[in-house]
Amino acid sequence: MPNRNMMIEVENLSHTYMKGTPMEHVALKGAGMYAYEGDCIAIIGHTGSGKSTLIQHFNGLIRPETGKVIIDGEDLSKKKLDLKALRRKVGLVFQNPEDQIFEKLIGDDIAYGPFKLGLPVKEVRESVKWAMDVVGLDFSRMKDRQTFALSGGQKRKVALAGILALKPKILVLDEPTAGLDPRSRNELLDKIKFLNKEEKLTVVFVSHNMEEVAYLADRVYVMADGTDVLNGTPKEIFTDKEKLKRYQIGTPETVQVLYRLTNLGFNVNTAAFTINEASNEIIKVLAGKEEGTRYV
Structure with missing residues (x-):
């Protein structure tokens, strides 16, 4: 085992939406995964396989029903869990950036999270500038620009910067390049790789795009019917023709x-x-x- 801290540990995790109603749906059943500090983990699988439900457990948007979720040593099943501290530690970027852009101006939006944490103004400004530099948004030129006028790629950068300004230990991304043009996609992938390899940020991402899985991931988890059915390095996953066929994994x-x-x-x-x-x-x-x- 690597001589690194375990950042994410999931064992036998199950979750049912709208339990006890005619709309009851089992999203997870006995899912498991782990990630060490500095890992880049891809989660793949068909729509409805439980990927998004799984990652929403990592910052407490969904609490464990049965099974175990431990984030950087913190058991998420604890009743008195400090959600504010957890969500500073685990940054989740949604598939649609509009879901997490709240302010009219770019700088104000990226500063939203740090201000909510009660950080001093000077520290907030430094965090916002650093986050904007990392994602490729010029601080002096872009901080006062209107968020509604941004392109899809720029909105993704703003959403990512808003999470990075919190200085998380773990970055979780749901379909990070969906809907982007090739240039914006490549730019964002390079930013994610930089954060993982140079800033040593632990990254977990969900994707249907196998090119970006191959480019970014150290390890891949394949999900089907609410559980993890396969995991390994990209080379192990993409070169096993039998398993590719059995689980209908794209390449x-x-x-x-x-x-x-x-x-x-x-x-x-x-x-x-x-x-x-x-x-x-x-x-x-x-x-x-x-x-x-x-x-x-």
Whole structure:
């Protein structure tokens, strides 16, 4: 086991919406996962598999019904849980940034959380400036800009900055790049990777986009029918054809290309799923250098 603090520990977690009514729905049943300090964890699975319900437990939006959720040593089943302290420790960015933008001006919105925590004005300003710099929003130029006039990508940056200004230990993201154009998507992915690798922030994200899973994640949890059915490194997940088929897991486009080349008889490494690695494999095929190559 890594010699790092356990930041998230989930065991046998279950949750039922509208229990005891005709609309009762079991969202989680016996789910489990863990994340160590500095990890970047992806949670994938089909719509309705329980991903969003799971991550809403991490900052106390949903409290454990049965099972265990421990965040940085804090048991979330405790009746006298300090939710304010928990939500400073765990920052959750929703799929729709509009759900967490409250103020008219960018600077005021990013400062909203720190002010609610009662931090001194000087500390709030420093936190806002740092958070805006991290996500790529120029403080002097953007702090007084109206939030309603922002593009979708800018709104995501503002929502993320508003969470980062709280200086959380854990960053939780629900479909962080949904609806973004390719340039904004790449910029945001680079920011998340910077926060994880350089700022040592523990990151957990839900995604349907396997390219960003391959780019960001150290470990992947696959969910189905309210529980975790598989977990491993991206390489372990994306190179197991049997499990990919059994759980109908999507794969990055690079993996799809490599598998097609394999099916055509080319000797390529299907574990080379990053863009640079896959490009090298394709270049070798085109150059006809690897043993057993044939052209069709």
